[in-house]
Amino acid sequence: MPCEVTARFLILYGSQRGQAQCIAEDICEQANEHGFTADVCCLSNVEKYNVDSERRPVVFVVSTTGDGDPPDTAQKFVRKIKNKSLQLDSFSHLCYALLALGDTNYADFCNCGKTIDRRLQQLGAQHFYATGHADDGTGLEVVVDPWIEGLWEALKKAFGNMSTGDQQVAAPSDSLSKNASSQENNRSDLAVDLHLLKLSERDSQKENTFESGQTETASEPLVASLKHSVTPLSESALKVPALPPSFLEVLLEAASMEETAPADKEGYHEVPVSKAVQLTQDDSVKTAILLELDISEQNMVYQPGDSFEVLCPNRPNEVEELLLRLGLKMKENNTVQLHLLKNTSKKAAKVPPHIPQKASLQFILTWCVEIRSVLKKAFVRALADVTQNGSEKRRLLELCSKEGSADYNRFVRDANVCVLDVLQAFPSCQPPLNLLFEHLPKLQPRAYSAASSSLQHPGKVHFVFNVVEFPECPEHPARTGLCTGWLADRVSSILQPPGTVPASECLDTSALPKVHVRSLPSSTFHLPADPSVPIVMVGPGTGVAPFIGFLQQSECDELDLWLLRLHSSNEDHLDTSYLLKNGLEKDKERQENQEVTFGETWLFFGCRYRDKDFLFREELERFVHNGTLSHLIVCFSRDEPDGGKTLNRARYVQHNMILHAKCVADILHKDKGCLYVCGDAKNMAKDVNDTLLEIIGNELQLDKLETMKTLAGLREEKRYLQDIWS
Numbered sequence: 001m002p003c004e005v006t007a008r009f010l011i012l013y014g015s016q017r018g019q020a021q022c023i024a025e026d027i028c029e030q031a032n033e034h035g036f037t038a039d040v041c042c043l044s045n046v047e048k049y050n051v052d053s054e055r056r057p058v059v060f061v062v063s064t065t066g067d068g069d070p071p072d073t074a075q076k077f078v079r080k081i082k083n084k085s086l087q088l089d090s091f092s093h094l095c096y097a098l099l100a101l102g103d104t105n106y107a108d109f110c111n112c113g114k115t116i117d118r119r120l121q122q123l124g125a126q127h128f129y130a131t132g133h134a135d136d137g138t139g140l141e142v143v144v145d146p147w148i149e150g151l152w153e154a155l156k157k158a159f160g161n162m163s164t165g166d167q168q169v170a171a172p173s174d175s176l177s178k179n180a181s182s183q184e185n186n187r188s189d190l191a192v193d194l195h196l197l198k199l200s201e202r203d204s205q206k207e208n209t210f211e212s213g214q215t216e217t218a219s220e221p222l223v224a225s226l227k228h229s230v231t232p233l234s235e236s237a238l239k240v241p242a243l244p245p246s247f248l249e250v251l252l253e254a255a256s257m258e259e260t261a262p263a264d265k266e267g268y269h270e271v272p273v274s275k276a277v278q279l280t281q282d283d284s285v286k287t288a289i290l291l292e293l294d295i296s297e298q299n300m301v302y303q304p305g306d307s308f309e310v311l312c313p314n315r316p317n318e319v320e321e322l323l324l325r326l327g328l329k330m331k332e333n334n335t336v337q338l339h340l341l342k343n344t345s346k347k348a349a350k351v352p353p354h355i356p357q358k359a360s361l362q363f364i365l366t367w368c369v370e371i372r373s374v375l376k377k378a379f380v381r382a383l384a385d386v387t388q389n390g391s392e393k394r395r396l397l398e399l400c401s402k403e404g405s406a407d408y409n410r411f412v413r414d415a416n417v418c419v420l421d422v423l424q425a426f427p428s429c430q431p432p433l434n435l436l437f438e439h440l441p442k443l444q445p446r447a448y449s450a451a452s453s454s455l456q457h458p459g460k461v462h463f464v465f466n467v468v469e470f471p472e473c474p475e476h477p478a479r480t481g482l483c484t485g486w487l488a489d490r491v492s493s494i495l496q497p498p499g500t501v502p503a504s505e506c507l508d509t510s511a512l513p514k515v516h517v518r519s520l521p522s523s524t525f526h527l528p529a530d531p532s533v534p535i536v537m538v539g540p541g542t543g544v545a546p547f548i549g550f551l552q553q554s555e556c557d558e559l560d561l562w563l564l565r566l567h568s569s570n571e572d573h574l575d576t577s578y579l580l581k582n583g584l585e586k587d588k589e590r591q592e593n594q595e596v597t598f599g600e601t602w603l604f605f606g607c608r609y610r611d612k613d614f615l616f617r618e619e620l621e622r623f624v625h626n627g628t629l630s631h632l633i634v635c636f637s638r639d640e641p642d643g644g645k646t647l648n649r650a651r652y653v654q655h656n657m658i659l660h661a662k663c664v665a666d667i668l669h670k671d672k673g674c675l676y677v678c679g680d681a682k683n684m685a686k687d688v689n690d691t692l693l694e695i696i697g698n699e700l701q702l703d704k705l706e707t708m709k710t711l712a713g714l715r716e717e718k719r720y721l722q723d724i725w726s
């Protein structure tokens, strides 16, 4: 049906750096092609629009800035709608759609959009189309494009309804539903909310609302959440998995005992943390910390490129909450005995080997099971079975059902919902202890790559980590990563601020915090045995850790050679660490002694800002200065060096690799060098791999198949090595 000229709508944008404005103008332009006429206006131009009386559909496009703040241009509008004196039906005339822009790398993703959306709903405004949440961290276009694609159909319906007076709110177009659900399977934070309401239902709810003076009613939830579903799922017949058979019997016996971490039996060493330094500025998005462990008393040898495992306990407050919720707080010191149920129908049932016999309940919940693990569907199914309240039970059954798969992905898997979160959300769920022991996996140690060389730091190992942060969300409170949050707390008393010269070492090791560590089996992620082999290292963020170890080792190897030449073997041997500390440089010497060759070393590093999170900046510059590192190529993903005017600047390590494609290809092909990649598995490793394929294909003029074979060959020859973690 062609739209009439009267099909005119309003686009309001709140933009900080121009992205929201750009998208708003794009929508305006596309509107004509779809038979609409749009007026576009910045939210700050209050004299050009009036939402108080706007009867046309309104499309909001708003970004978020700073710590979840509205862009400057939207602040006045947000203040206006937040005004507490507004009546709860002030915006009941308003029919709108909202596209929120944000970045999941920051706390409070899309907060400005969410705030406006929430408040407009409270004030009685109605969606004519589902809200979109676009993530700059993964690419705005992933959500923006399908959202705009579906907007036209929704607008047609909205105008259609307006002209017929029909009170039914339009459903989104099929294309949006398809796009959104396929994205939702991958990432919940890209989700486009698909629950549109019938106006007639909402109107009757609103009447109740005004009468009771509340903003929400308990009857029908407006949006789906962990606790609630909406139609069609809430009315759907469900295919639920079979109840997993129980197989454990738990006996609790009163006893008192001294217990320590279960470290001795599993090869861990309890070692002091001799130094802790914050590597990032306080206003950095992530906090990176370097720890130095004193392993001089232990029989632990390592090479740069090796990793260590740290054993960390579950948080005491979470263990306590769990005990309280299970009604077992009084029995926390009881010993636990586990037996197999004699008549269990579970095949190959066995007592979980990670739960020790005769340990206390508190000990097991603290050190043996991962109470933060994301609930599997089988566990959800088992929990539904021990839930009394009918609607809570139904919701749990939905979450493990085939029909509720999207809700499970969104509200459980992607939100990292653990057993405690479910027990808080579903008060009538009362699982017996055996259910937890049957479903909770073993508490896993966390691995960290050595960021030092024992040649330069004898008896010590360094590692670097980012404190993982999970902001508060409807499904759970704010949390830090289990191990990184614990480590940060543990070393807080000795943590040195960024930029300080590390304090002299504390001699009283008994006063230092201690952690349990053990070596992981040595990997192949090591420097080539022949120092003349050139290497390329790709390590953004904390992925630079093993390369600091590599470079420290090379620096010492080169210094040792220099010393060897400088002093006859009879002379007293100077300590390399002494030389390093006293700033002796060897580059002149290197030039004079051409007979030993060291291969070129390239490091591609990346971070957000030069002044906030450029890890190991001074040390890397020293490596460059003394010739240990031939090329340090750094990019900053968030710095706008020239106010953002430079197009195609290198934002990420792979962009810089492209800029140095010929050198990278020559090192790998002509010089038979090695390429190492370390760090985040989520995006970086794949992007670097794709870039490498591009470089090899282009520079060696190979077709796709040959390129892939070449890269596979490099892997086989251990010349393309990855140390990737998530």
Ligand SMILES: Cc1cc2nc3c(=O)[nH]c(=O)nc-3n(C[C@H](O)[C@H](O)[C@H](O)COP(=O)(O)OP(=O)(O)OC[C@H]3O[C@@H](n4cnc5c(N)ncnc54)[C@H](O)[C@@H]3O)c2cc1C
Residues within 6 Å of the ligand: 307, 372, 414, 415, 416, 446, 447, 448, 449, 450, 463, 464, 465, 466, 468, 470, 476, 479, 480, 481, 482, 483, 484, 485, 542, 545, 724, 725, 726
């Ligand atoms: C061989 C190897 C070497 C490694 N080296 C290093 C290193 O040198 N430096 C380093 O920093 N890391 C390194 N890692 C990663 C490290 O082991 C840890 O995974 C990391 O530090 C996070 O641990 P955590 O216990 O703090 O986080 P966890 O609590 O385990 O959380 C980690 C992940 O769980 C998910 N998650 C859990 N809860 C939530 C929630 N509420 N909301 C959203 N997501 C959630 C997220 O996917 C998150 O990324 C390495 C890993 C391996 C395998």
